[in-house]
Amino acid sequence: MRSEADVEPRLRDALEQLTAHPGKLIRAGLVYTAARHFGLGPSAAERLACGVEYFHVASLVLDDLPCMDDATMRRGLPCVHRQHGDATAILAALTLINRAYALIAAALAAQPRRVRTEAAACLDRSLGVAGSVGGQAWDLAFAATDRTARTVSRIAARKTGALFGLALLLPATLARPSSAERRALHALCVYWGQLFQVADDLRDVLANSFDAGKTTGRDRPLARPNLAHALGVEGARRRMARLAAQAEHVLTALELHGGTRWAHLRAASLAFRPALALPEPVRTAA
Amino acid sequence: MRSEADVEPRLRDALEQLTAHPGKLIRAGLVYTAARHFGLGPSAAERLACGVEYFHVASLVLDDLPCMDDATMRRGLPCVHRQHGDATAILAALTLINRAYALIAAALAAQPRRVRTEAAACLDRSLGVAGSVGGQAWDLAFAATDRTARTVSRIAARKTGALFGLALLLPATLARPSSAERRALHALCVYWGQLFQVADDLRDVLANSFDAGKTTGRDRPLARPNLAHALGVEGARRRMARLAAQAEHVLTALELHGGTRWAHLRAASLAFRPALALPEPVRTAA
Numbered sequence: 001m002r003s004e005a006d007v008e009p010r011l012r013d014a015l016e017q018l019t020a021h022p023g024k025l026i027r028a029g030l031v032y033t034a035a036r037h038f039g040l041g042p043s044a045a046e047r048l049a050c051g052v053e054y055f056h057v058a059s060l061v062l063d064d065l066p067c068m069d070d071a072t073m074r075r076g077l078p079c080v081h082r083q084h085g086d087a088t089a090i091l092a093a094l095t096l097i098n099r100a101y102a103l104i105a106a107a108l109a110a111q112p113r114r115v116r117t118e119a120a121a122c123l124d125r126s127l128g129v130a131g132s133v134g135g136q137a138w139d140l141a142f143a144a145t146d147r148t149a150r151t152v153s154r155i156a157a158r159k160t161g162a163l164f165g166l167a168l169l170l171p172a173t174l175a176r177p178s179s180a181e182r183r184a185l186h187a188l189c190v191y192w193g194q195l196f197q198v199a200d201d202l203r204d205v206l207a208n209s210f211d212a213g214k215t216t217g218r219d220r221p222l223a224r225p226n227l228a229h230a231l232g233v234e235g236a237r238r239r240m241a242r243l244a245a246q247a248e249h250v251l252t253a254l255e256l257h258g259g260t261r262w263a264h265l266r267a268a269s270l271a272f273r274p275a276l277a278l279p280e281p282v283r284t285a286a
Numbered sequence: 287m288r289s290e291a292d293v294e295p296r297l298r299d300a301l302e303q304l305t306a307h308p309g310k311l312i313r314a315g316l317v318y319t320a321a322r323h324f325g326l327g328p329s330a331a332e333r334l335a336c337g338v339e340y341f342h343v344a345s346l347v348l349d350d351l352p353c354m355d356d357a358t359m360r361r362g363l364p365c366v367h368r369q370h371g372d373a374t375a376i377l378a379a380l381t382l383i384n385r386a387y388a389l390i391a392a393a394l395a396a397q398p399r400r401v402r403t404e405a406a407a408c409l410d411r412s413l414g415v416a417g418s419v420g421g422q423a424w425d426l427a428f429a430a431t432d433r434t435a436r437t438v439s440r441i442a443a444r445k446t447g448a449l450f451g452l453a454l455l456l457p458a459t460l461a462r463p464s465s466a467e468r469r470a471l472h473a474l475c476v477y478w479g480q481l482f483q484v485a486d487d488l489r490d491v492l493a494n495s496f497d498a499g500k501t502t503g504r505d506r507p508l509a510r511p512n513l514a515h516a517l518g519v520e521g522a523r524r525r526m527a528r529l530a531a532q533a534e535h536v537l538t539a540l541e542l543h544g545g546t547r548w549a550h551l552r553a554a555s556l557a558f559r560p561a562l563a564l565p566e567p568v569r570t571a572a
Contacts, residue, residue: 007415008423015415062380067372086353087426090376094348094419097380101387102410109403117395124388129293129301133380137294140373 014084014092018057021075024275027167028053030268034171037264040107047107052167054100058093059132059163064215065089068140069222071215079215104170111174118173126166135159143223149230153194156225160200161193168192168265175261184254188265191247192272198240199276201226205233206278240276300370300378304343307361310561313453314339316554320457323550326393333393338453340386344379345418345449350501351375354426355508357501365501390456397460404459412452421445429509435516439480442511446486447479454478454551461547470540474551477533478558484526485562487512491519492564526562 007015022028028049035045064071064079065086071079081089104123108116125131135158138145145151168189177185203212204219205228219226228236251269254262293301308314314335321331350357350365351372357365367375390409394402411417421444424431431437454475463471489498490505491514505512514522537555540548 006424007420008427010427011415011420011423062376065373065376067376087351088423090348090351090353091419091423094383094413095415097383098410098413098419102406102414105391105402105406109399109406113395116391120388120391120395124384127380127384128388129297129381133377133384134293134297137297137374137377138292141294141296 010084010088011091011095014080014088015095017077017080017083018061018092018096021077022053023057023075025053026272026275027056027164029271030167031171033264033267034168035107035174038171038174040171040174044107044110047103048171051100051103051107052170054096054103055127055132055166056163058096058100059136061089061093061096063136068136069215069218069224071218073209074214076213115173115176119170122166122169122173126162126169130158131162131166132159135162139224142225147225147230149227152225152227152230156194156197156227157190160197161190164193164196165189181254181258181262184250184257188247188250188254191243191250192269195240195243195247195272195276198227198236198243199278201228202233202236202240202278204228237278296370296374297377297381300366300374301381303363303366303369304347304378304382307363308339309343309361311339312558312561313342313450315557316453317457319550319553320454321393321460324457324460326457326460330393330396333389334457337386337389337393338456340382340389341413341418341452342449344382344386345422347375347379347382349422354422355501355504355510357504359495360500362499401459401462405456408452408455408459412448412455416444417448417452418445421448425510428511433511433516435513438511438513438516442480442483442513443476446483447476450479450482451475467540467544467548470536470543474533474536474540477529477536478555481526481529481533481558481562484513484522484529485564487514488519488522488526488564490514523564 031052032045032049035048036042040048060074061080063069064074065081067086072082073079077083079089080092084092101123104119108119111119127133129137135155138155139159142151142155165186169185172182172185175181201219204216204226207216209216218224220229227239231239247269251262251265254265317338318331318335321334322328326334346360347366349355350360351367353372358368359365363369365375366378370378387409390405394405397405413419415423421441424441425445428437428441451472455471458468458471461467487505490502490512493502495502504510506515513525517525533555537548537551540551
């Protein structure tokens with residue numbers, strides 16, 4: 001440690017690994033497009049998008065820890081804790097979380113108080129006990145629940161849905177949505193979040209770790225909620241088709257109601273398709 | 287999991303344990319008094335104080351983990367991870383961190399942009415790689431450094447000093463300090479933060495875990511930075527006396543310059559005394 005500004009080498013390496021392999025950046029893309037659409041300048045939109053993506057990456061790093069999902073691979077590489085140790089993984093996640101809050105505060109600093117207050121409430125709901133942290137706690141405690149598909153879905157709504165919802169709802173605070181629009185956006189969060197979760201559950205069952213780029217086949221030995229276990233593979237595929245149809249329905253209603261105001265969401269729904277592709281072809285809704 | 291609002295029982299128990307045993311609340315007291323002094327209403331001041339305290343408690347929970355300091359006791363009780371598991375301890379810490387950001391955003395929502403921007407920068411500096419997270423990374427990597435007293439002090443400045451500084455500097459953003467006052471406040475942070483760190487280092491060496499209410503005697507076997515090891519017990523005591531004198535000097539200068547504007551800091555310095563008491567009497571400065 002030569003000066004006060006030095007970053008400890010393992011922490012620096014961990015942060016470099018995380019930023020050098022950014023994944024599909026689905027959430028960042030969603031936030032950036034929406035924020036620009038609602039009038040935020042390019043650098044503020046970038047900060048907002050980075051912030052949401054950092055929360056997502058931090059949650060992956062922590063979920064992969066031995067005391068959580070004990071994963072070994074992520075994004076085609078050994079997990080951060082496998083490369084740099086558990087302590088460094090935790091500190092890297094905390095670094096991302098703190099930067100995320102700083103970036104989001106900077107992005108929204110010029111917004112009126114109403115927008116800032118709603119954005120803070122959105123972060124609180126999405127990341128706290130009612131959101132991703134609470135969902136992860138239930139995920140780990142799943143073995144002690146009734147293990148029904150309903151409970152699996154409720155846990156997914158909090159664990160994946162909440163962070164996905166953040167990407168949708170945080171930039172939407174800029175648009176000051178009506179209560180009807182707000183309800184529709186919440187519904188879209190639930191459907192899209194669940195859609196990604198079921199795809200992830202199916203991938204855990206169907207794919208090998210090499211193709212998925214992350215550790216698969218872990219949900220059953222760890223007794224973790226997985227809709228492909230609760231409903232069977234075919235049942236989970238039917239659920240995906242139903243969720244896609246429900247999301248489509250909400251999206252169409254938003255377009256009819258708000259015109260081009262929500263056009264970026266249509267673009268997003270098209271952009272999601274590759275990320276929702278499964279190892280075997282998915283049957284489409286009738 | 288009966289409804290979406292349910293908190294998973296282990297996480298709820300961990301959060302209840304943490305809030306039921308709040309410790310000495312030194313940082314909360316400092317923030318509340320300063321925020322009221324600078325005109326914040328009682329409920330906003332309480333939120334700001336809670337937020338800073340939550341960051342501190344979260345850092346203790348994480349530092350106690352087996353992959354960090356592997357402590358067994360904290361505040362006279364088994365550590366959170368010993369009672370509720372590592373995963374729950376991490377999730378409890380994240381819950382506190384997210385609540386802390388929400389509380390601080392709510393406390394400062396009505397402030398002008400300049401104050402909010404400075405508060406966000408203060409959080410970023412105190413909690414990121416330049417602050418407590420970066421300090422903790424160096425703390426864990428101490429064995430690989432030159433292990434000099436200078437390095438011990440630099441690590442302490444980031445690890446303990448940064449969080450202590452947050453309690454001092456965050457409410458001070460409300461006062462829009464001059465650059466001279468800002469420099470003096472930073473110096474006070476360094477001296478007070480180091481003072482608490484040296485007291486903690488001496489306690490690790492001198493006290494048993496029962497009296498300290500937390501695991502002691504861990505720094506040497508874990509090769510962690512400790513000024514009582516680097517300077518010897520007598521040297522560390524002399525350092526404490528010197529730091530107390532340096533802090534006193536800055537405080538007097540602030541009082542001469544700003545009159546009653548910084549009077550709450552004098553009250554704080556008196557309130558600290560019991561927390562800085564050591565198992566054996568400390569020699570006072572000549």
